[in-house]
Amino acid sequence: MRQRILWTAVAALVWLWTAALAGQGGRWSPSKLADGQPDMQGHWISDAVGAAHSIEDGRDPDADIIQGRVGEENPVVIVAPPDNRIPYTPEFAKRRQQLLRDIFTPTRVEHVDPHVRALLDGVPRNGYVPGGMQILQAPGAVTILYESNHAWRFIPLDGRPHAPQSLKLYMGDSRGRWEGNTLVVDVTNFNEDTWLDSHGSIHSDALHVVERWTLVGPNRIQYEATLDDPKAFTRPWKIAFAVNRRQEKVYEIFEDSRWEGERAVAPILEVGRRDKAAGITGIHEHKRQGR
Amino acid sequence: MTRAFLVFAVLVALRVPAAGQSIPRTPDGRPDLSGIWQAINTAGVNILPHHAEPDMPAGLGVVEGNEIPYTPAAAAKQRENYANRAKLDPVNKCFLPGVPRATYMGFPFQIVQTPNQVTILYEYAHTVRNIFMNSPHPKGPIEWWMGDSRGRWEGDTLVVDVVHFNDQTWFDKAGNHHSEALHVIERYTPIDRDHLNYEVTIEDPKVFTRAWKMSMPLYRRIERNMQILEYECAAFDEAFREGPAGR
Numbered sequence: 001m002r003q004r005i006l007w008t009a010v011a012a013l014v015w016l017w018t019a020a021l022a023g024q025g026g027r028w029s030p031s032k033l034a035d036g037q038p039d040m041q042g043h044w045i046s047d048a049v050g051a052a053h054s055i056e057d058g059r060d061p062d063a064d065i066i067q068g069r070v071g072e073e074n075p076v077v078i079v080a081p082p083d084n085r086i087p088y089t090p091e092f093a094k095r096r097q098q099l100l101r102d103i104f105t106p107t108r109v110e111h112v113d114p115h116v117r118a119l120l121d122g123v124p125r126n127g128y129v130p131g132g133m134q135i136l137q138a139p140g141a142v143t144i145l146y147e148s149n150h151a152w153r154f155i156p157l158d159g160r161p162h163a164p165q166s167l168k169l170y171m172g173d174s175r176g177r178w179e180g181n182t183l184v185v186d187v188t189n190f191n192e193d194t195w196l197d198s199h200g201s202i203h204s205d206a207l208h209v210v211e212r213w214t215l216v217g218p219n220r221i222q223y224e225a226t227l228d229d230p231k232a233f234t235r236p237w238k239i240a241f242a243v244n245r246r247q248e249k250v251y252e253i254f255e256d257s258r259w260e261g262e263r264a265v266a267p268i269l270e271v272g273r274r275d276k277a278a279g280i281t282g283i284h285e286h287k288r289q290g291r
Numbered sequence: 292m293t294r295a296f297l298v299f300a301v302l303v304a305l306r307v308p309a310a311g312q313s314i315p316r317t318p319d320g321r322p323d324l325s326g327i328w329q330a331i332n333t334a335g336v337n338i339l340p341h342h343a344e345p346d347m348p349a350g351l352g353v354v355e356g357n358e359i360p361y362t363p364a365a366a367a368k369q370r371e372n373y374a375n376r377a378k379l380d381p382v383n384k385c386f387l388p389g390v391p392r393a394t395y396m397g398f399p400f401q402i403v404q405t406p407n408q409v410t411i412l413y414e415y416a417h418t419v420r421n422i423f424m425n426s427p428h429p430k431g432p433i434e435w436w437m438g439d440s441r442g443r444w445e446g447d448t449l450v451v452d453v454v455h456f457n458d459q460t461w462f463d464k465a466g467n468h469h470s471e472a473l474h475v476i477e478r479y480t481p482i483d484r485d486h487l488n489y490e491v492t493i494e495d496p497k498v499f500t501r502a503w504k505m506s507m508p509l510y511r512r513i514e515r516n517m518q519i520l521e522y523e524c525a526a527f528d529e530a531f532r533e534g535p536a537g538r
């Protein structure tokens with residue numbers, strides 16, 4: 001009798017252990033929808049919110065002091081090149097330096113972060129600004145509903161070509177396909193008006209993003225994006241972070257009506273113009289520990 | 292035997308729609324409303340019958356009975372809105388258009404249909420609505436530009452009950468308005484593959500003396516390469532604010 005209880009306990013432990021392994025991507029495989037797509041539906045939130053501040057440096061160290069987060073881990077999402085810096089061409093490096101000066105004393109709307117101006121964030125930025133996302137999969141397509149600024153993307157999977165190249169979009173033009181458990185999305189047709197973060201990380205209208213959304217467990221997507229832009233970058237570079245399933249039992253996206261309440265830009269410009277007129281200049285930067 | 296066969300034949304004949312067109316259906320037998328749709332009328336200018344103005348065509352209107360039953364105070368407010376419409380129309384400030392205005396502004400919209408949630412993606416200002424099926428409205432008070440939408444099927448009709456609005460949106464460019472007590476009931480009924488009938492019941496005891504209705508067909512955009520693009524209105528309005536007119 002005692003032995004039987006022992007064996008039952010051992011069996012239960014083995015089962016729990018294998019179940020845990022499966023959860024980490026070992027043997028786990030997602031259920032399939034009627035059209036054959038792996039089921040990625042639900043509410044998700046990325047763990048890379050620091051990238052919204054700086055894709056190269058992560059969270060704002062000044063905000064960390066206010067929020068009592070000094071010393072906390074601050075992972076950087078750029079995984080290639082190894083120095084975690086965007087490989088700008090000399091021309092774009094110069095433009096970006098000028099933009100960092102203009103962010104310090106903004107005198108025109110273009111000097112203010114498009115996110116603050118309530119414009120669409122673009123891809124991949126919409127994936128790491130605060131606020132999660134819902135993924136819906138009707139047959140033949142993936143729809144991503146971002147909570148931030150009620151942005152959305154409709155990603156057809158039917159192999160149709162991109163819209164004509166001369167057509168420019170804030171969110172770009174997305175075309176998807178499944179490679180096993182990975183949704184691969186090719187995004188083109190960007191305009192030049194979005195930034196990749198609040199630090200003026202710019203790109204040109206030649207930006208080409210290839211995203212890879214890999215379901216690695218019931219509650220986790222491993223996200224990778226390769227950013228190529230022959231006008232702005234000397235070579236393609238890559239970001240990676242995890243996107244986790246929201247754990248609320250019931251969750252519904254709220255209406256984030258950003259533009260309707262936008263009151264920040266006017267005072268930002270007022271101060272910037274006053275400072276500039278008073279001869280105050282500088283560059284927007286933070287000291288990151290260890291750099 | 293012959294008689295039974297005749298009855299069967301007649302039933303089969305009746306079952307086949309006249310135009311030979313059946314409506315698309317989802318695996319669970321519901322009408323499949325997926326696709327890109329657009330209203331083709333001038334309700335965005337004025338939901339009531341109206342003559343032409345520069346850059347705005349005339350139209351027969353979409354309101355049943357051609358009359359909106361305003362209270363006297365609300366009718367006066369509409370006249371004031373109309374007189375100052377260039378300045379006061381919330382859409383001229385690129386604000387979210389509300390329901391049902393988003394449907395007939397003249398921009399296409401896309402229905403993404405899943406069993407538990409029907410989402411509508413609108414081209415104008417990347418507006419979006421999530422219609423949650425067979426679930427109750429959250430307890431208010433909540434004031435959203437696009438309201439809170441809950442859906443159910445009545446036969447082949449998707450019925451959407453929308454409450455929790457703010458009082459900031461208009462029904463058209465002519466200043467037709469409502470309060471935060473607005474209650475909208477939309478009915479989307481397939482006519483055939485490429486047409487929906489869209490009927491809307493409007494209730495708002497603070498503004499109207501009784502419920503009233505609008506209706507119009509919605510047309511499928513059948514171009515092979517059709518896709519929803521962007522009308523990032525805020526960017527246009529920002530340029531306007533910054534320009535000589537804005538400052």
